[in-house]
Amino acid sequence: MSTINLKRLAEELNLSASTVSRALRGSHEISQETKDRVKALAEKLGFQPNPHASSLRQSKSNTIAVVLPEIENNFFSQVMNGVEDVAQKKGYHVLIYLTHEAFAREKDILQVLRNGRVDGIMISVSNTTTSEEHLQEVNRSGLPLVFFDRIVESIDVPRVSTDDTDAAFKGTEHLVEKGCKRIALLSMSGLLSISSRRRNGYLNALKKYGMETDGLQVECGTDDETNRRLITALLQGPNPPDGIFAAVEKLAINTYEVCRQLGVKIPSQLKIISFSNLSVTALFDPPLTTIVQPAYEIGKEAAAVLFKIIQKKTLVPGEKKSVFPSHIVERASTGG
Amino acid sequence: MSTINLKRLAEELNLSASTVSRALRGSHEISQETKDRVKALAEKLGFQPNPHASSLRQSKSNTIAVVLPEIENNFFSQVMNGVEDVAQKKGYHVLIYLTHEAFAREKDILQVLRNGRVDGIMISVSNTTTSEEHLQEVNRSGLPLVFFDRIVESIDVPRVSTDDTDAAFKGTEHLVEKGCKRIALLSMSGLLSISSRRRNGYLNALKKYGMETDGLQVECGTDDETNRRLITALLQGPNPPDGIFAAVEKLAINTYEVCRQLGVKIPSQLKIISFSNLSVTALFDPPLTTIVQPAYEIGKEAAAVLFKIIQKKTLVPGEKKSVFPSHIVERASTGG
DNA sequence: CTGTTAGCGCGTTCAA
């Protein structure tokens, strides 16, 4: 850490610390000449005000926290990218916290953050989160909070998400249009609203086309081995599906693995569509049809909204609840 | 931010602030009874000491910075994962900064970090970094610094990397063993030591087997379109390669795209191996043989070394320069 | 074992 501070800078210049402080912050009550002199020396010595002193004095950290389930997932890393871009432009710093989908960890993290370390929090909740008390407490404390992607419906906080119900509907419909008669849903177990929204989209579509769903909804978990067993059972059952709608990328991958093992041909025997932000799905065998979420934009928007709240600007209604459209990238896995 | 502080807590308990502070930090000079009483109330009120005041007083932020070229890359997100795990266990916070491979941004970030905001920095340098002055300055300032993956050889700072030369040698040799006679190298342009180490491994292997390299070394850049043109030219040239060694994942992907477009068959006409930490390369058409770096371990080790330096523990020689082995995952892209 | 005092470095009074 640089041992140079305001006081030393002031001594060098034969000025008081307060004058130097004001000059550096561009105060209008300092003569241009002094400002120039101060800034020149500060630049020369590479002076940077001590952020802790500054934060303490101003009750403002210039830092935000991003709380994520995981980072080894293209969706979340794209979000981080968007967040970091906006933050860097605003001169903000970004703390990253990973919950690894563990409720206890999420609680701990939010607890620790309720002390002025950050000016605001962005969170995508873990899929094992069963209570919202920890989130309510943050909210009650007045610390700006924004949800993205995995939102908690019942908490009145700005949220940035995608049109999951609609996208799932269209994705399922896409399979119908491609001739599927029995479409299965692979989803992650848990209470996430995002899961139920995607399920609803799937159910709505099947209802519209009068198609069956019995025995076609499979709840998966975090363990690949277990998931592959479940999918194997589904495909080897008495009445197997001819189409699969995977609510998350991971499950499409498990499906590909199972199909390869069982010798099930995609798309002739089974068509697959999945939510995924992985661009290399284009190189899969066969290329995977995906529903792509605008992750980078979600990160940017969530950060932008958070900064607006931090700066106490009033949000327009669209910013309290912004919904970005996903889009389908059609590839061979749902081809003729 | 919680409006409750040490002083208020002390008043409630009829104790002095310093006693409360000591009690909360488990000082041995406080009676067990007082400790219990203090901790109970602190817990009840959800008291968290103000981190800025604490950091200011102790000249210690309990925060580290990770500076990365990008996060939308499995290697770096796995590293982040490792770092975050270690940091969370140590009670440290992690700031993330992305350079997007821009030298100017890297300089700015390091400049801003030289003021006590963090207790240490981990960095993987950008591929456009042409000077080391900004890194030397950090190092001279005494702020703990650790390089990972993309290291700067000439700066005497602990580093965590992989056996790139050796891995590239083995990767190239793998192509030779699979029958390739003309092996091309696709690498990223720039001054990164990691690039030259991988190139050296390639060259050593070809030398060992007395194979030609003329016209087979292609320097690529960040633009996919340009890279595909370069690769197309290589494959359509008078004397095309029958094997490709891609120094980074991105270039293997560009190669797959070009091969698909040109109708070049992998592996019969062209075999490919690439550095990559993307597990879904197993689902590529054909599955891609990869050289996998232990990214998570690199992140953990780099963080662990950084914490050791921060705590002024002396490093054993192996920690000043730790080298992790990569391993080849053989798949169909280099198959018979 | 506990309290008093002082100061980390800054930004903001209030005074000149």
Add this chain to the structure above:
DNA sequence: TTGAACGCGCTAACAG
């Protein structure tokens, strides 16, 4: 236009 004094909240040195 500038300076002196104060306090943000915490912890460490120094009493007792």
